[in-house]
Amino acid sequence: MTHIATAARATAEAGPPAAPTANAVTLHFNDNALMPQLLGAHDRHLVRLEQGFGVRLACRGNRVAISGTADAVQAAQTALTGLWKRLERGEGVTSGDVDAVIRLRAAGEDDPRLPLSDLPAIRTRRGAVGPRSPGQLAYMETLQRADMVFALGPAGTGKTYLAVAQAVAMLMAGRVERIVLCRPAVEAGERLGFLPGDLKEKIDPYLRPLYDALHDMMPGEQVLRRLGNGEIEVAPLAFMRGRTLAHAFVILDEAQNTTEAQMKMFLTRMGEGTRMVITGDLTQIDLPPGVRSGLRDAVETLEGVAGIGFARFGTRDVVRHPLVGRIVDAYDQRAAAAREARQETNE
Secondary structure (H helix, E strand, O other): OHHHHHHHHHHHHHOOOOOOOOOEEEEEOOOHHHHHHHHOHHHHHHHHHHHHHOOEEEEEOOEEEEEOOHHHHHHHHHHHHHHHHHHHOOOOOOHHHHHHHHHHHHOOOOOOOOOHHHOOOEEEOOEEEOOOOHHHHHHHHHHHHOOEEEEEOOOOOOHHHHHHHHHHHHHHOOOOOEEEEEEOOOEOOEOHHHOOOOHHHHHHHHHHHHHHHHHHHOOHHHHHHHHHHOOEEEEEHHHHOOOOEOOEEEEEOOHHHOEHHHHHHHHOOEOOOOEEEEEEOOOOOOOOOOOOEHHHHHHHHHOOOOOEEEEEOOHHHOOOOHHHHHHHHHHHHHHHHHHHHHHHHHO
């Protein structure tokens, strides 16, 4: 709160941040011990903010001067203020957080919550998990209100990670009794029978991303204990047949690799008090030629059904390395060009 008042005084001296004629603001931060975290190692956070907002940032002591166009200055001021609030709450600021405020503002959405500190967050034992893109913000809101959610989009958009975070938060709060995580065991044409080891050793590579997300949300000993007592279950999709899952949070990951029959089987496992999240990327289907994706079929069949939510991600929502978004764009452009070429040939 002290920082907000201090920032308000500083901006008042330079002119209201919303005034269209303003093109320079100096922010005064009131805790020198937190400044290194705001600036980043070798001022990397400031450099990234300069690039992201198209402004000039100059730091001297506990003051940061922002100069540029009026809109850019206001956006950078809002971002720095939001990051500072995180530091005051003891949450820390990473390069991912800096990229998040840039990505959210770049979306051009007029949302009063867009300062990163004011957005909704999923609370876990390892801390708060907040949205890092406009798509993630909409996804988190959908996870809160819908009993069944389909999350569709490219790799790196946080579809599975946020679903696991929501599952862990609901388990910790006692809103569900267990978490069930599953994936179809189909990856780039490889079959389980060709892999060495017993059944657990065969399926673990397919489920590794789910284990990784769990370990990010709670201490390792808790993950192992809850896996041992059945509060958390990680299994291939085939193990779901014949079951009814009640009072559980169930996540089906990589759902684009399900068949139509498998998807219908999975969706009808839903019991009383259960939440389901189905994630997948329809551009990454590894099913044999001629086999229709169960995810595609379910989306076409269930869109508009009451109680079911849909979250769609695009390349602007990719929160991994910036190159990942550009890679996805390049493949999408090539696929679009190929489709156009086929259409011209057919005509």
